[in-house]
Amino acid sequence: MSSVPAQGDPRPDRPVPTEPTALRVLVTGSTGYVGSRLVPELLDAGHTVLAATRHESSLGDYPWGDRVEARTFDVGDDDVVRAAVRGVDAVIYLVHSMESDDFVAKDRAAAERMAAACADAGVERIVYLSGLVPDGDLSDHLRSRLEVEQVFLDAPVPATVLRAAMVVGSGSTSYELLRRLSERVPLVTPVPSWMCRKIQPVAVEDVVHLVGRALLGDPRNRHYDIGGDEVVTYPELxxxxxxxxxLRRVRFPVPFVPRWVVGRACALISGMDRPTVTSLVESLSHDMVCGEDAVRRDVLEPGYTFTGLTEALERSRADRAQPGTSQAGDVQAAAGTDPD
Incomplete structure (x- = not known):
């Protein structure tokens, strides 16, 4: 387990990659939760970052805004997508949508549009951050991630797909749901029996590291499961x-509670978007655990250790002078630009 960093140096010591290859990297979703923390890591690695955004002026809200090249981006517009990938070596695809009833079809069409544009522009590789795909019947949210993954893996440009477990970090949707439910539910916390499943959380620090590492070496065309070193049940989490x-909390199992009831209750208590919360709650009816660990052999920096779960939670709660999107900050920390 890596050690907790000192207050004056929020990032733990990590091995520095040797002989990095500088690339021109288009980051879609650059102003989102993971993207805004990934950009400074890519800049530190020597890459030229092209930040895809609908509104170029919004990049000024980020500490790294003046160090990137803005690329106008609208995943629903063929011409705009083709212009965005022109002259790019690699694309990091962080686009997900759950805002409309037909988001599954929209996400699939967007991935097809991006894959075709990358092939035409001669892009060397695509890195797609997806989610773990459990066995059994999938929710629309998980099924959409799998469909997008397959679009990229079937396309001409090699794609590295990273299937992340629950991402722990201040500002992460999954973490914020955990935090708000833990802090807002009274002393006695009911847990539906179908939520007593296993989960393998991963720190956002480790996710960012692996996305950056996927740009190195020969392009791969396969998916990797990524999760931390600990597997826990949701009540244990x-x-x-x-x-x-x-906090002092007593948890007890409650049988026969419909998922839609739990989803709506969690959205109400957390104050978060109901479709997003419902999708996350539905995923808790599955074991969200890595099925293989080849990413540690093929992608992970030699000598790198995953952030322990307790450390990740502690650093996500800590008050920091610098936001998590700053190169001087702790990537686990909050930022004022994090999505509500």
Missing amino acids: LARYAEVAG
Whole structure:
């Protein structure tokens, strides 16, 4: 387990990649949660970052805004997408949508549009950040991730797909749901019996590291599961957060509670977007655990250690002078530009 960094140096010591290859990298979703933390890592690695955005002026809100090249981007517009990937070596695809009833079809069409544009422009590789795909019937959210993944893997440009488990970090949707439910539900916390599944959380620091590493070496065309070193049940995760936060909570299982009821209740308590919360709650009816660990052999920097779950939770809660999107900050920390 890596050590908790000192207050004056929020990032733990990490091995520095040797002989990095500088690329021109288009980051879609650059102003989103993962993207805004990934950009400074890519800049530190010597890459030229082209930040895809609908509104170029919005990049000024980020500490790295003056160090990137803005590229106008609209995933629904063929001409705009083709212009965005022109002269690019690699594309990091961080686009996900759950805002409309037909988001599954829209996400698939967007991926097809991007894959075709990359092939025409001679892009060397695509890196797609997806989610773990469990066995059994999939929710629309998980099915959409899988469809987008398959679009890229079937396309001419090699694609590295990173299937992340629950991402732990201040501002992460999954983490914020965990935090708000833990802090806002009273002393006694009911947990539906179907949520007593296994989950393998991963720190956003490790996600960012692996996305950056996927740009190195020969292009790969396959998916990798990524998760931290610990596998816990969701009630155990709630207990771990309560311990870190100094909360006293008693959890007990409740049978026969419909998923839609739990989803709506969690959205109401957390104050978060209901379709997003419902999708996340539905995923908790599956074991969200890595099926293989080849990413540690093929992608991970030699000598790198995954951030421990307790450390990730502690650093995500800590007050920091610098935002998580700053090169001087802790990537686990919050930022004022994080999505609501």
